[in-house]
Amino acid sequence: MSIKPDWNEIAQRIGDDLSHDDLHSEWSKECKKWLESIASEFGSDYRVEESPNFSIMSNESDRYIHVFSGFLERTLKRILNTLDGIASDEGFGKHVALIFQDIDQYYEYIGMFFPNEGEFGLSSGMYINEGYGHFVFPSQDINFAEPIAVHELTHACLVHLPIPLWLNEGIAVLMEDVLAGNRLFLDKEMVERHQRYWNEDTIQDFWSGESFMAIDEGQELSYHLAHILARNISQDFSAFAKFSNHSNYEDAGESAAQECLGLSLTQIVGSFLGEGNWQPDGRLKSGSR
Secondary structure, three states: OOOOOOHHHHHHHHOOOOOHHHHHHHHHHHHHHHHHHHHHHHOOOOEEEEOOOEEEEEOOOHHHHHHHHHHHHHHHHHHHHHOOOOOOOOOOOOEEEEEEOOHHHHHHHHHHHOOOOOOOOOOOOEEEOOOOOEEEEEOOOHHHHHHHHHHHHHHHOOOOOOOEHHHHHHHHHHHHHHHHOOOOOOOHHHHHHHHHHOOOOHHHHHHHOHHHHOOOOHHHHHHHHHHHHHHHHOOOHHHHHHHHHHOOHHHOOHHHHHHHHOOOHHHHHHHHHOOOOOOOOOOOOEOOO
16 A cells, blocks of 8 residues: 555545444554555554554554553543534544654655645644544654644544634644643733734735744744634633634634624734734635644
């Protein structure tokens, strides 16, 4: 099997007329074959380990995988509970995590999912929502791996929603805050950085999602702004859940904000950045990192 299989062909071959358990079993088998092909491609010391809801490809120690898989199982339950009515674990097959032994192999792998041309910001982990969705990151101490896993697993639980990238990332960093203790840092200097950076042009990159891949400070500030907005609008969780379920990347969530929150995106951003021309202009980008 290729390390980038034709998942559409596999889906047609498996079909959809099997029982739920059989579909889960068939997709799990295909997933394991795929992970074994990746392991073979990147080194003989890689292997695939499984827990009830996860398949993990790595060359980490048995102890590391035991601790990490246990963390993933607990975190999945906590995400679904914390984001009740928003997050979902529907689908067939197990969640997949790829842990590469160094940053070079990590970028070699994720590079297959980027255009051949262009510059893209650095990342410490990524959820790849292509084919069989999976999250990837380079090897690191378990204490650093856990918040990354919270972030990327949150993305995996949001793939059923056509939400804009800023909201997807906002919810993911909010879960890092809630479940992994990565608290929102906000002081006078950070506020001033936001006020200097965002204007009527740069805010369009935020709404479209382009700034989350920026090679300048826009990437950092985009995640930070998304965190602020998600935290603020989630204070009324019932309204936030409704907004998340109705939000669409095609208008950056504007219609859902007005309908579910009673606020425009201009008002939502303006509560932090102050008055300005913050209205989305219609650029499109969905997905997650």
